[in-house]
Amino acid sequence: MFAHSPPITILRLRWFAAALLYLLCILLGYNFIRAYWHLTYAQNWAIWSNALLICQLGILWWALKHNHRRNEARLLPTFGYGNAITLTRGLAVCLLAGFLFAPQPPGLLAWAPSFCYTLACILDYFDGYVARITHHSTVMGEILDMEYDGLGLLIAIGLAIQYGQLPFWYIILGLGRQLFIFGIWVRKRLGRPVYDLPPSDNRRVIAGFQMGFISTILWPVFTPPLTTLACILFSIPLAGSFGRDWLVVSGLFDAESLRYQTLRRRVKHTLEGWLPLLCRVAAFGLMIQLMTKSYTAYAARTAYFAEAPLLLNGLLATLLLLSPIAVALMLLGVLTRLQALILTGLTCLDILANGFQLSSNGVLLAALLWLMQMGGGKWALWQPEERILRRRAGEAAHPTT
Secondary structure: OOOOOOHHHHHHHHHHHHHHHHHHHHHHHHHHHHHOHHHHHHHHHHHHHHHHHHHHHHHHHHHHHHHHOOOOOOOOOOOOOHHHHHHHHHHHHHHHHHHOOOOOOOHHHHHHHHHHHHHHHHHHHHHHHHHHHHHOOOOOHHHHHHHHEEEEEHHHHHHHHOOOOOHHHHHHHOOHHHHHHHHHHHHOOOOOOOOOOOOOHHHOOOOOHHHHHHHHHHHOOOOOOOHHHHHHHHHHHHHHHHHHHHHOOOOOOOOOOOOHHHHHHHHHHHHHHHHHHHHHHHHHHHHHHHHHHOHHHHHHHHHHHHHOOOOHHHHHHHHHHHHHHHHHHHHOOOOHHHHHHHHHHHHHHHHHOOOHHHHHHHHHHHHHHHHHOOOOOOOOOEEOHHEEEEEEOOOOOOOOO
């Protein structure tokens, strides 16, 4: 019936189909939430989910004219599998937005915000990969990817602040992309030069860990000061990345100059080389101390987990079994980020059971979080995860800046 219709007409029909599917999912979500939450909050959820739905559908409608491959003018009549995954990400963000401006949900429903954002983060890894292997990478896909990333991160950070798990100032980082784009627009309006950013795989690593951090911080079991320390550690690379990029686009740093390259090399040498080595040594000693705690500490941990869900007890048992191997491999610099992730889980469980102690499990947590973000540093024996983290799936590696 539509075989001979213009591609833009077919795309608009697909837009209507996507809108109906979104609405159906939100309706099902509303009926589910209404069964487990107060009617007023369920209605609030529906209002804010639909508000973001309208925003996302507006972005999609505007982007339809860009559903072509880069450097080509011909419109493609289908969204493609990659964009379909991106739209599913958008749906997860819509469901997440429904929890804004309401108290934390009760019971298992309290895990729903983290689940929605985690799903969006996982799909974010696969949509571009699927688009590339199916030869359906489009400018529209790039637009949706950036916009949905920004909206999802902003809403997730807003929820974490709303629940008291992040300080209010963290919203500035959530608005980082929007503020960055606004700053570029202002410079252009004032007739000032805007310089291109050099390619960087560090941005991808920092953004990926930021999304993972926010999805974890939404777990209802975490509270300050644990979350405060974590947010400081995760804010440093993100703020540094935005700051460096702004200095480059505004011309205060010349990315090609010898002075900039020397300064960059020294900073990376310190933050990604020597400091992770120090963190490995410190974390090794503190982890040994944690694993050989007194009987009293183990009794407190046992009392805490006696009332915890079976899944949490299973996680504790798994982490305790893995921890001796993880500690040794971390010290040697073998799959350092993975070992830091395992040991961070054990440290967080210890904090939940025995309380936050800055001089012991607090310092340990800080060291592990830095290793997770920066890698093993100097004299790390084997870090194959760097190849995975520093390039998109199915794409050749880019230079690091």
